[in-house]
Structures are given as C-alpha cells and as structure tokens.
Amino acid sequence: MSENLSVLGVFSLLSVLAVGGGAAVLPETKMLVVGTHHWLTDDQFRDIYGLGQVVPGPNMLMVLVIGYHVTGYLGALLAYLGFFVPSGVISWGASRVWDHFEGSPWRRSLQLGMAPMVIGLMAAGAISIARTAIDGSLTVAIAIGAFIGVYFIKKVNPAFFVLGGGVVGLILLSGTGAGMP
Amino acid sequence: MNSTADEAGGRPATGAGEAAGEAAYVLPRGVPLWEIFLTFLLIGATSFGGGVVAYLRAGLVIRKRWLDEEHFMSALEISQALPGLNATNMSIIVGDRLRGVAGAVIAFLGVTLPGASLVMILGVAYAANSANPYVNATLVGVGAAAVGMLTAVTLQIGRKQFGGLIDAAIILITITMVSFLHISLLWVLLTVGPAAVLIYRPRRDDGAAPSHPAGPSA
Structure with a gap:
C-alpha cells in the first residue's frame, strides 16, 4: 500500500x-x-x-x-x-x-x-538519457544519425528516425548482448 | 463552418502559411462532447514523434476551426508557463473553453488514451521479455536515437535563445545546476526562474515590452 x-x-x-x-x-x-x-x-x-x-x-x-x-x-x-x-x-x-x-x-x-x-x-x-543510452561507438553513431535526420529532414516524422534507431540496434546489436540485465 | 474531414496523414506543417482568414473569431457553442472526444482521440492516436502541439494546431485551428491562431497561441502561452505537458494542458484548456469541465476531462482523456493503452501493451510485453536479447538490442537503438532526437528538438526550439548572450548564460547555468551539480529541480525552478523573469522585467524607459537581445519573440 x-x-x-x-x-x-x-x-x-x-x-x-x-x-x-x-x-x-x-x-x-x-x-x-x-x-x-x-x-x-x-x-x-x-x-x-x-x-x-x-x-x-x-x-x-x-x-x-x-x-x-x-x-x-x-x-x-x-x-x-x-x-x-x-x-x-x-x-x-x-x-x-x-x-x-x-x-x-x-x-x-x-x-x-x-x-x-x-x-x-x-x-x-x-x-540525463544520454548518460545511460550512449555506450559505445554504435550508439554514438545512431544518436548522430537521428540528430541529423530530425534536425535537417523536417518533412519526415521524427518517430521514423527513432524507430530506425531501433531497427539498426536490432540488426547490429542483438548478437552483442547490449542492454542485457 | 467545420471543414469536412480531409484528414491528410503525415506530420502537420508547423509554421507554414495557411488561409486562416482574419474573419472575427467566435467560440463555437454547443459542440457535442462526443465530437470533442473523437477529435482529441484522433490527435492522440496519430501524433507520433513528440511535438503533439503541432498536431493540435492542425486539428483544432485548421481542420475544426474551434480556435483561431491568436487564441491557440494564448492557450499555448499558458501551457508553457505552467507545470505539466503542453499537449495535455492545451487539451484541457481548449476542452474547457468549448464545454467547461466536462469538455476539459473529455479532451484530456481523448488525447492521452491511445498512447496510454499502447504504451501499457508495450510495457507489459517488455516486463515479460526483459531478458530477450532482441528486445534489448532494439531498445538500446531506440534510446540512442531518442538522445539524437531530443538534442535536435532542443536546438530547434532554442535556436533564438542560443544566440543571445543573456539567454545562453541562463541555459548554461540551468544545465550546470541540473546535470552536473544535481541540484533538485524544485530549487532550480525557484532560483533560476524568478531571476530570469527579473532580468526581463518590464522597463519603463523602453515602453511596455521589455527588450530582448535577439529581437521580439512570437
């Protein structure tokens, strides 16, 4: 309670x-x-x-x-x-x-x-989010990619770049044990 | 009056010129509660990628014409100066203008229920799969991309402020207090807030509007 x-x-x-x-x-x-x-x-x-x-x-x-x-x-x-x-x-x-x-x-x-x-x-x-989310060169690359996408390509919904980061993570990180507890 | 829904998908333009017409604005009367609910529900279900305010503007000002540009900006001004999310504060204020307390509650529920249901479904699935390497790898990617997005949005919104010396100093002091000195947000709000407002206090000698190093704001 x-x-x-x-x-x-x-x-x-x-x-x-x-x-x-x-x-x-x-x-x-x-x-x-x-x-x-x-x-x-x-x-x-x-x-x-x-x-x-x-x-x-x-x-x-x-x-x-x-x-x-x-x-x-x-x-x-x-x-x-x-x-x-x-x-x-x-x-x-x-x-x-x-x-x-x-x-x-x-x-x-x-x-x-x-x-x-x-x-x-x-x-x-x-x-505050970066302190946990940025860990290694691939996460830096994903963050920079999303930054460029959101900042410069205004016609595309920002959610697309965030989901894109997820897809890149799934493909490139799932064998590495990234984010595992 | 009400434009028949031509709900164009995609992200609404933020500042593009539209034929808003300077015809005298009249607050619509007797808008049915279900219509308020459905309108906010649609906005709540389609506003992906943050920046819900842009979707609210497209839905309420351009499509429904429940508000004109001036009243929308005034509601946004209140939402920004007060605690709470702009999106939900705006929904409450607009719902209240249309149909009082019932309208406010209905508008708030409409704009939050789609996202709330979806995030709960994902949250429950996440709790059950937190040891799954694919789930974790995907969320690491999403988290990293979110940092990039948040940085971009902060720079876009603050473009004007970063250019002014006083504003840049206030920004740096705020970041230092929160991120590096880990001072509680309450103290930051109670010290930086009043100090910043005092810096921009109205001055008699330059008319009603206080000066701003980077020109007048919207």
Whole structure:
C-alpha cells in the first residue's frame, strides 16, 4: 500500500515540477525513480523512455509503465493520475484567470525569462538519457544519425528516425548482448 | 463552418502559411462532447514523434476551426508557463473553453488514451521479455536515437535563445545546476526562474515590452 502511495506522491510532485514539459522533468524523474526509490535500474529507465518515444501522444505517458513496474496496473493508474491531474487542474484554473492579466507587461517578461530556462532543462533531459543510452561507438553513431535526420529532414516524422534507431540496434546489436540485465 | 474531414496523414506543417482568414473569431457553442472526444482521440492516436502541439494546431485551428491562431497561441502561452505537458494542458484548456469541465476531462482523456493503452501493451510485453536479447538490442537503438532526437528538438526550439548572450548564460547555468551539480529541480525552478523573469522585467524607459537581445519573440 505504501508503495502505491509513493507512486502517487512521486508523480504528483513531478507533475507540479514539470515546468517546460516532459523533457525538462526527465533528470528529476530519473533521480527519483532510479536513485531515490530504486524502482528501476538505469537500463530499465532508458528502455521505458524508449517505449514512450514510439507511441503516439505525449512521450511522458511512459510514467504508466514505471508505475506498472512498481505495483502493477494500480501503480500504472496512480502514476497516470499523479502525473497529469495536479498540473492539469493548475492549468485549468490558470486559464480561467489568465485573461485578467491581458496586457500586463509581466506576461511577456515571464515568457522571455522562462524560455531559456526551459531550453536548459530540455538539454539537461537529453544529457540525463544520454548518460545511460550512449555506450559505445554504435550508439554514438545512431544518436548522430537521428540528430541529423530530425534536425535537417523536417518533412519526415521524427518517430521514423527513432524507430530506425531501433531497427539498426536490432540488426547490429542483438548478437552483442547490449542492454542485457 | 467545420471543414469536412480531409484528414491528410503525415506530420502537420508547423509554421507554414495557411488561409486562416482574419474573419472575427467566435467560440463555437454547443459542440457535442462526443465530437470533442473523437477529435482529441484522433490527435492522440496519430501524433507520433513528440511535438503533439503541432498536431493540435492542425486539428483544432485548421481542420475544426474551434480556435483561431491568436487564441491557440494564448492557450499555448499558458501551457508553457505552467507545470505539466503542453499537449495535455492545451487539451484541457481548449476542452474547457468549448464545454467547461466536462469538455476539459473529455479532451484530456481523448488525447492521452491511445498512447496510454499502447504504451501499457508495450510495457507489459517488455516486463515479460526483459531478458530477450532482441528486445534489448532494439531498445538500446531506440534510446540512442531518442538522445539524437531530443538534442535536435532542443536546438530547434532554442535556436533564438542560443544566440543571445543573456539567454545562453541562463541555459548554461540551468544545465550546470541540473546535470552536473544535481541540484533538485524544485530549487532550480525557484532560483533560476524568478531571476530570469527579473532580468526581463518590464522597463519603463523602453515602453511596455521589455527588450530582448535577439529581437521580439512570437
């Protein structure tokens, strides 16, 4: 039972900390899930993050799988509610009062100030995943390939390059025991 | 008014010019809940590759015309300034504008249920096959590619910020605090956030809008 409460608590906390979206809260998610609570290993975290990348909708739906690993389907439900309800209620309430601040110059200050912090948090998110996911020259090559694809070929859906990385991994890495626990 | 669905597949154009028409925007009234649900469900089921906001814009502004460009941007502004994912925050805000609380709940469920069901199926399969070398090799590849994708998206979104001296400093300080000093996100948000907003505080001498080293933002 207490594990279920922890799942709800951790993801509710992450929900209200998720300023700047999913990638921005990745390092903190990893720190709590892998470091503080030991619910997953580094490799499992990377794998589950990968699962989130190949499904439609927000990537952070991977929190369901983390919850499932802790206490099964109830954990998945609690992670889902925990991660989405608190921030959802805040946005809902804020959107109803937001228009009262129409024309306030502070709205623009908020935007300009938050933008670089959010970019910094997203970069930290990439670093956090890279620390586990980049291991050896082939993973470096896959990451560079996906980077070039997503950055320069804008007509192709980014999911294609992520899945492509999976195919390359399957073909070239499955004999090497890569990612094995 | 509502364009009959010509759901072109593929990734919606992000910023391309479309005939949005400057006709006065009126919030549609009495949109049935099932229509809200199905619209968000379709977006939730087709928005592969992250960047759900681009799909929301294509679905809500261009296809359904439930919002005009200006109201969409204002909803996005709120979503970005507040905690939570842009995609789900936007869905909640738009659902609320259309049909109040029920609309908000329905829109949120619509945009998340397809991905949530799919990720659970994959997650359960993964838990049962975590010792399978093929599964592991594939996920190592996906993880590595995700790093490349995340880096590319960060650079694309932050192109303007990386160019400005103040912004680049804020970015570097944030990365250092989170990635190298491992300071809790709460403290980063409570220190860097207010400091950055204060740097860009409104100034009397240059009119209502604060200055920005790299020109006005969208």
